[in-house]
Amino acid sequence: MAEHQNQPIAALATAWGSSAIAVIRTSGPGSIELIDRLFEPPGRLATAGGNTVHHGILLEPRTRAQLDEVLVSIFRAPRSYTGEDAAEIMCHGSTAGVERILAALFAAGFRQAEPGEFTMRAFLAGKLDLTRAEAVREIVGARTAESHAMALQRLSGALEERINAIKGRLVTLLAAVDIQLDYPEEESGEVVIAPEVVIEIRDSIRGLLASYRTGRIYQEGVRVAIAGPSNAGKSSLFNELLRQDRSIVSAIAGTTRDYIESPIAVAGVPVRLYDTAGFRESNEQIESEGMRRSREILDAAELVLYVVDATEGVAPHQREVIEALRDSGRLVGVWNKVDLPGAADAPAGFAAVSVATGGGLERLVEIIGERILPDSLAWTGEPVIDSLRQKQLLETAHQALGHVLEGLADQVPVDAVALDAEEALRALGEITGEVTTADVLDAMFSGFCVGK
Ligand SMILES: Nc1nc2c(ncn2[C@@H]2O[C@H](COP(=O)(O)OP(=O)(O)OP(=O)(O)O)[C@@H](O)[C@H]2O)c(=O)[nH]1
Numbered sequence: 001m002a003e004h005q006n007q008p009i010a011a012l013a014t015a016w017g018s019s020a021i022a023v024i025r026t027s028g029p030g031s032i033e034l035i036d037r038l039f040e041p042p043g044r045l046a047t048a049g050g051n052t053v054h055h056g057i058l059l060e061p062r063t064r065a066q067l068d069e070v071l072v073s074i075f076r077a078p079r080s081y082t083g084e085d086a087a088e089i090m091c092h093g094s095t096a097g098v099e100r101i102l103a104a105l106f107a108a109g110f111r112q113a114e115p116g117e118f119t120m121r122a123f124l125a126g127k128l129d130l131t132r133a134e135a136v137r138e139i140v141g142a143r144t145a146e147s148h149a150m151a152l153q154r155l156s157g158a159l160e161e162r163i164n165a166i167k168g169r170l171v172t173l174l175a176a177v178d179i180q181l182d183y184p185e186e187e188s189g190e191v192v193i194a195p196e197v198v199i200e201i202r203d204s205i206r207g208l209l210a211s212y213r214t215g216r217i218y219q220e221g222v223r224v225a226i227a228g229p230s231n232a233g234k235s236s237l238f239n240e241l242l243r244q245d246r247s248i249v250s251a252i253a254g255t256t257r258d259y260i261e262s263p264i265a266v267a268g269v270p271v272r273l274y275d276t277a278g279f280r281e282s283n284e285q286i287e288s289e290g291m292r293r294s295r296e297i298l299d300a301a302e303l304v305l306y307v308v309d310a311t312e313g314v315a316p317h318q319r320e321v322i323e324a325l326r327d328s329g330r331l332v333g334v335w336n337k338v339d340l341p342g343a344a345d346a347p348a349g350f351a352a353v354s355v356a357t358g359g360g361l362e363r364l365v366e367i368i369g370e371r372i373l374p375d376s377l378a379w380t381g382e383p384v385i386d387s388l389r390q391k392q393l394l395e396t397a398h399q400a401l402g403h404v405l406e407g408l409a410d411q412v413p414v415d416a417v418a419l420d421a422e423e424a425l426r427a428l429g430e431i432t433g434e435v436t437t438a439d440v441l442d443a444m445f446s447g448f449c450v451g452k
């Protein structure tokens with residue numbers, strides 16, 4: 001990426017498809033002048049100040065044919081997202097129209113932006129640190145209100161501040177070591193690195209590390225599968241949880257042949273909910289294949305809602321499946337159809353519900369929420385980390401501080417101990433991007449979509 005750093009770039013920033021409005025983003029030295037040549041009234045954009053919006057007509061560069069009636073927002077360096085001169089074109093959201101405008105921009109001298117290139121330029125211009133750059137991607141991918149709020153908090157710099165605070169304490173510590181090394185005669189015999197301080201710093205790193213699981217759950221979510229014998233009401237429950245008539249429900253056993261998947265949110269966590277084929281003896285090829293696939297889904301799911309018809313009870317051959325699920329900690333028993341006469345009482349570990357009347361469903365959703373998001377993992381509003389990159393670097397820092405403590409305990413010379421503290425500092429600096437390499441940047445920004 002770095003070699004064409006100064007070229008003006010352009011990309012569609014909104015989703016590809018028909019919409020009322022689409023936004024084409026551009027950035028780079030000369031970008032405003034290039035668009036000005038395609039804009040009527042002429043000269044308007046080239047002379048425009050930053051943070052202004054202009055209404056006009058966009059023209060094809062060669063034929064001067066009208067392309068669209070547009071609004072163009074002008075941003076002047078350094079007061080733009082990327083820190084460069086930049087313009088954003090709001091046009092009509094027609095795929096054909098967007099294609100024509102992009103073709104005109106490329107003909108005029110823009111090049112197609114690479115994935116994440118706008119944000120990478122913003123990072124290189126010092127507009128945001130790496131934790132915030134990562135948050136840009138996470139905001140776009142957020143699937144629940146909570147994951148969105150969490151990413152927004154990181155974008156506003158809460159994680160960066162937390163890391164910088166830890167770094168600050170380490171810098172102070174190392175400065176004291178430097179003083180001792182520079183003036184050994186004055187400070188001789190005094191221990192300048194206090195282990196309590198190192199332990200405190202290490203604990204705050206550990207706190208952030210512990211937030212990783214919280215961050216991942218809200219970002220990635222969990223898979224919840226509905227399983228159980230045929231006709232127990234699995235598809236009925238699936239539709240009810242979705243609040244949508246998605247899966248076919250019928251009194252005929254073996255209705256669901258293949259699994260069906262749909263996203264929902266439970267306790268702020270994105271959930272992939274699966275309806276699966278009921279288990280029963282079948283010689284029918286398609287149904288057997290459906291059951292095989294359903295079993296794969298069950299194996300991969302973090303939680304399984306095992307639905308039993310309360311008028312039928314648990315058949316002996318199901319006991320083994322239920323026990324295995326219980327042993328792996330993934331079982332939520334659902335005792336369905338309690339509205340029917342002849343329904344037995346729910347056994348331990350099963351929640352009594354009637355999907356038909358809605359009875360017990362609220363409690364069931366609560367149970368699912370408690371299971372996928374135990375209190376210990378729920379977001380408290382504190383900054384959390386959620387990228388593997390951040391986690392690994394924090395682990396490096398944590399480990400290095402462990403070495404510092406060992407060194408202090410073993411009375412290793414202070415300059416050797418300081419090397420480990422510096423290693424921790426370097427790892428923390430890499431999290432925010434203070435020290436970084438082209439490889440790290442490429443790996444990170446290539447995960448973005450074009451236009452970000
Ligand atoms: N009375 C009563 N009937 C229910 C309840 N839940 C589901 N049913 C009925 O039970 C029958 C089977 O429901 P489904 O949701 O298709 O069952 P399933 O487990 O998906 O069945 P398969 O896909 O065949 O494995 C349907 O006739 C539903 O209307 C309930 O709570 N009470």
Ligand SMILES: [Mg+2]
Nearest residue numbers: 234235255256
């Ligand atoms: Mg079904």
